[in-house]
Amino acid sequence: xxxxxxxxxxxxxxxxxxxxxxxxxxxxxxxxxxxxxxxxxxxxxxxxxxxxxxxxxxxxxxxxxxxxxxxxxxxxxxxxxxxxxxxxxxxxxxxxxxxxxxxxxxxxxxxxxxxxxxxxxxxxxxxxxxxxxxxxxxxxxxxxxxxxxxxxxxxxxxxxxxxxxxxxxxxxxxxxxxxxxxxxxxxxxxxx
Amino acid sequence: xxxxxxxxxxxxxxxxxxxxxxxxxxxxxxxxxxxxxxxxxxxxxxxxxxxxxxxxxxxxxxxxxxxxxxxxxxxxxxxxxxxxxxxxxxxxxxxxxxxxxxxxxxxxxxxxxxxxxxxxxxxxxxxxxxxxxxxxxxxxxxxxxxxxxxxxxxxxxxxxxxxxxxxxxxxxxxxxxxxxxxxxxxxxxxxxxxxxxxxxxxxxxxxxxxxxxxxxxxxxxxxxxxxxxxxxxxxxxxxxxxxxxxxxxxxxxxxxxxxxxxxxxxxxxxxxxxxxxxxxxxxxxxxxxxxxxxxxxxxxxxxxxxxxxxxxxxxxxxxxxxxxxxxxxxxxxxxxxxxxxxxxxxxxxxxxxxxxxxxxxxxxxxxxxxxxxxxxxxxxxxxxxxxxxxxxxxxxxxxxxxxxxxxxxxxxxxxxxxxxxxxxxxxxxxxxxxxxxxxxxxxxxxxxxxxxxxxxxxxxxxxxxxxxxxxxxxxxxxxxxxxxxxxxxxxxxxxxxxxxxxxxxxxxxxxxxxxxxxxxxxxxxxxxxxxxxxxxxxxxxxxxxxxxxxxxxxxxxxxxxxxxxxxxxxxxxxxxxxxxxxxxxxxxxxxxxxxxxxxxxxxx
Numbered sequence: 001x002x003x004x005x006x007x008x009x010x011x012x013x014x015x016x017x018x019x020x021x022x023x024x025x026x027x028x029x030x031x032x033x034x035x036x037x038x039x040x041x042x043x044x045x046x047x048x049x050x051x052x053x054x055x056x057x058x059x060x061x062x063x064x065x066x067x068x069x070x071x072x073x074x075x076x077x078x079x080x081x082x083x084x085x086x087x088x089x090x091x092x093x094x095x096x097x098x099x100x101x102x103x104x105x106x107x108x109x110x111x112x113x114x115x116x117x118x119x120x121x122x123x124x125x126x127x128x129x130x131x132x133x134x135x136x137x138x139x140x141x142x143x144x145x146x147x148x149x150x151x152x153x154x155x156x157x158x159x160x161x162x163x164x165x166x167x168x169x170x171x172x173x174x175x176x177x178x179x180x181x182x183x184x185x186x187x188x189x190x191x192x
Numbered sequence: 193x194x195x196x197x198x199x200x201x202x203x204x205x206x207x208x209x210x211x212x213x214x215x216x217x218x219x220x221x222x223x224x225x226x227x228x229x230x231x232x233x234x235x236x237x238x239x240x241x242x243x244x245x246x247x248x249x250x251x252x253x254x255x256x257x258x259x260x261x262x263x264x265x266x267x268x269x270x271x272x273x274x275x276x277x278x279x280x281x282x283x284x285x286x287x288x289x290x291x292x293x294x295x296x297x298x299x300x301x302x303x304x305x306x307x308x309x310x311x312x313x314x315x316x317x318x319x320x321x322x323x324x325x326x327x328x329x330x331x332x333x334x335x336x337x338x339x340x341x342x343x344x345x346x347x348x349x350x351x352x353x354x355x356x357x358x359x360x361x362x363x364x365x366x367x368x369x370x371x372x373x374x375x376x377x378x379x380x381x382x383x384x385x386x387x388x389x390x391x392x393x394x395x396x397x398x399x400x401x402x403x404x405x406x407x408x409x410x411x412x413x414x415x416x417x418x419x420x421x422x423x424x425x426x427x428x429x430x431x432x433x434x435x436x437x438x439x440x441x442x443x444x445x446x447x448x449x450x451x452x453x454x455x456x457x458x459x460x461x462x463x464x465x466x467x468x469x470x471x472x473x474x475x476x477x478x479x480x481x482x483x484x485x486x487x488x489x490x491x492x493x494x495x496x497x498x499x500x501x502x503x504x505x506x507x508x509x510x511x512x513x514x515x516x517x518x519x520x521x522x523x524x525x526x527x528x529x530x531x532x533x534x535x536x537x538x539x540x541x542x543x544x545x546x547x548x549x550x551x552x553x554x555x556x557x558x559x560x561x562x563x564x565x566x567x568x569x570x571x572x573x574x575x576x577x578x579x580x581x582x583x584x585x586x587x588x589x590x591x592x593x594x595x596x597x598x599x600x601x602x603x604x605x606x607x608x609x610x611x612x613x614x615x616x617x618x619x620x621x622x623x624x625x626x627x628x629x630x631x632x633x634x635x636x637x638x639x640x641x642x643x644x645x646x647x648x649x650x651x652x653x654x655x656x657x658x659x660x661x662x663x664x665x666x667x668x669x670x671x672x673x674x675x676x677x678x679x680x681x682x683x684x685x686x687x688x689x690x691x692x693x694x695x696x697x698x699x700x701x702x703x704x705x706x707x708x709x710x711x712x713x714x715x716x717x718x719x720x721x722x723x724x725x726x727x728x729x730x731x732x733x734x735x736x737x738x739x740x741x742x743x744x745x746x747x748x749x750x751x752x753x754x755x756x757x758x759x760x761x762x763x764x765x766x767x768x769x770x771x772x773x774x775x776x777x778x779x780x781x782x783x784x785x786x787x788x789x790x791x792x793x794x795x796x
Contacts, residue, residue, distance in 0.1 A: 041225040049221055050212045057211050067217060071224050076664075078228040100632060100664060134200055135207035153201050154208050167602070171715060171742045185197040 044077065048091060051155065052098045058150045059102035059143055066102070073097045095155075095165040099147070137187045145180030148173055317392065320437040320499065328428040333515040336383060337427060340412035340509045342523075345438040345502075347390045350378045350408045381432075384414040391438055409436065412509075437502040450498040457491035579651070579659035590659040592650050596696045599708070600660070601753055602630060602689040603791045609683040614769040617641075618682060621670035622648055624760035626693045627780070631665045633687050644670040649693055667691065670763075690791065692756050704752045711745030750784040757782040757791065 049070060056066035076097055077084075084090045138146050151157045151165060162173045213221075329337055341347050379385055390411050413433075419425055441448040461484060506526040513519040578597055579590035589597040610618055619642065622628045628648040631640055646653060646667050656663045675682060696702045718738045757780050765775040778793040 041222055041229070045218050045221045045225070049218055053213050054208055054211050063211075067213070070213070070217075070221060074221050074225050075228040078225050097664065132203050132207045134203045138204065149199075150208070153199060153204055169745075171711075171745055174738075175742060181197050181199060184199070 040081070041078075044090070044094075045074065048094050049074075051091075052094055054154070055095065055098045055147070055150065056102045058139075058147055059099065061139060069098060069101045072101050076101075092161065092164055095151075096167070099165055099167075103143075133188065134184075137184050140187065141180055141183055145176050145183060148176040149180045149184075152177055317439045317441055319391075319393075320439075320502065322435045322437065328426050329510065329512060330424060330426040331512055331514070332424050333422065334417045334425060334427065334512055335515045336414050336416050336513045338384075338412060338414040338509075338511040338513075339433070340386065340511070341390055341435075342507045342509060343505060344390050345392065345440055346506050347388060347409055347411050347436045347438070348413060349434045349436050350382060350385065350410060350413055351432045351434075378408040381415075382413045383416040385410045386412040391436075392440060393438070435508075437499065437506075439498070439502065444501075447498060447501060450494045450501070453494045454491050454498070457487050457494075461487045461491075579655065581659060590655075592696065594696045596702075596705070597709075598650070598694045598696070599705070599749070599752075600694075601692045601749075603692065604685070604689045605791075606683070606685050607790075608793070609681055610764065610766065611681050612766060612768075613680055615675045615678075615680070615682065615766055616769045617672050617674050617767045619670060619672040619763075619765040619767070620688070621763040621765070622690065622760070623763060624648065624756075626695045626756045627760045627762075628667060628669050628691055628693075629671060630667050630689045630691050631671060631687065632689065633665050639674045639676060640666075640671050641674060642670075642672040643668045649691075650695075651693075690762070692753055694752055695756060698755070701752055701755055704748050704755070707748045708745055708752065711741050711748070714741050715745070750782070754782045754784070762793070 052070050052073060053066050056069035057063060060066050060069065073094060077094065080093075084093055138149055140146075141149065147166065148162060151162045152159075157165065159170050159173045163170045166173070168176075339348060385408055388409050388411055391409065415427075415429070417425070417427060439447050439451060441451055503526045508524045508526070509521055510524060511519055511521040578599060581588045581590050592598055620629060621644070625648050628646055631643070633640060643666055646669055648669050649667065651667075653667055656667050671688075673682070673684065694701060694705050696705060715738070718735070718741065760780045762778045762780065763775055764778065765773055767773045776795055778795060781792040781794070783790055783792050
């Protein structure tokens, strides 16, 4: 049976053995309205690009790198848009992809330039922006704390949503928020 | 309460609001997306579910024959290049993924008359047909192309262009009938067909056999290019030519051994009772049982060994004649590499063994990994993730076959560096259950190849894509990384993570996991109890109880990971430019003594 004498060629509709059949992959059942429309690209950028840029900036601490990350993620979105089920999923997907991409970017940047850890903390604004003490202190936190703080306080995500975006447990989110706040408190009290 | 720090949300928001993209940047993003949508994105094909009879790979590598000029990097007059899967065949190995054609059994009844085989009741050799449809020849002003096999028992079977034979016809005595008209058509298609000498079975012997291949078998052939136009052309023979590998059990004890084992497996498989489900299109589907899978796995394993043995030392001369009368010959050496077998979830790769003239070292944080355990990966980034089902009604857990929800931990191999000179590629293989790789890449630069199917997990790539939110890339038991940058130090950084999956089939782990989930549930309860009352600034402050519960959860999770990781091994094989290889095995460990837990390794 298995090695019986039958010849299968690529050009054929293959059924060398009638009792084995390949599984056809399933498509998602949920399709968002704007995912189907032609202005999916414009709307995605309009709705989410600033959010992604800020998250990327929080992690990379560099506006050029943050913009590069946004470009990477949107290109990936185009390739993966069939997997997106609805608007909410899109936002979560973009967030997670941005976080992952930003971290990869950090690693590559570190390898290329080999800057010292002190220099890593010297984030830069390309535009003139007012820096607040609090913002400054947040940006000086270790990355795992400042990201959680940003997502919680600025993006208003719930613990569950943050856990999903970062791929960590809810407990880890709570712990990091807790420790991040402790560190902020210590830093700001010292400065004052 | 843990602290009473009052986070000034407004101040923070005012600062962050100023971080935004301008219109020019947004237009750039839109433009990038539009470009991406219109481009055909090439991704190296990961293993997809296919019929298990498919996916044998023929690996062709080009050897430079002394005195023959080989022009790399472009097409000129009087030269040609060969490609497979759109990749040029040069010094590197190029894999032609070939649809396996089931071997044709040829009963050599006539050989029964030979005295030395008189004791054999039933003598069977096989002819394995391998499709080389992905092989193309590209050049300008091509007049003819000649293929010639250079080893005994290796030959070709030709079919007329656009036609193929699928099954034999039989006469009233159940004897196969050769379709002579078909054979004549073949002979007309090709300018010259070299007589068959590289076979133990000539046409006359074929007629005595149970099956006839409705094609023309030959040592080689010449094909005349019918396209007389000028300019570059690409010619491929598609499914009209198969490469034939013939067994010879009489003279090769090793082949005989493999073939006997394969026959035993086939007999065992045939002996089991099968249930078939009839499908809408009239075909039937049978879901393989574990026993059947084991049998077929073994058969495939030995088939791979047989094919490798048949292919060793085989070469094919390809001669192109040009319209101006000049010609060029290149020789392809064959190697066998088995790519995948998704139903059986196997992947066996056979490489030509090379001499160990090169070496590489594995280092981590500038320390060579030897006997001492060295940190190679950190779990800082992604820990404790679940699979979930997303629906209009919300999110629900996705359970494994035991009705439990698994937890996945990821260790990014940020601290593992491979150092060596002239490294061509590095292959990583995870050898232990519940440990496997996640490649965080869409592989658009095709640096990751030979992505091995996932067998160390309870889940499939498809399940990860569907239920693991934010999942990106590929999960696999192993992969090969191409060192196209020719680095002497390779660190894959955050591109590769080692995933560790909980395993409820292990009783001890199951008990630990139950405790982990008890802590999860307690967390939820604490949230309900304390959060409404303990809210300042929208933030819930952890009580001592909650902190203790968190610690317990982390402690038990660490025990689970420790149990899975400790003693697990990863093989790292480095292939060098000269073709030699060296393999090292890392034995993994887990260190969770600090704030961040990490993977350790020592060399075996």
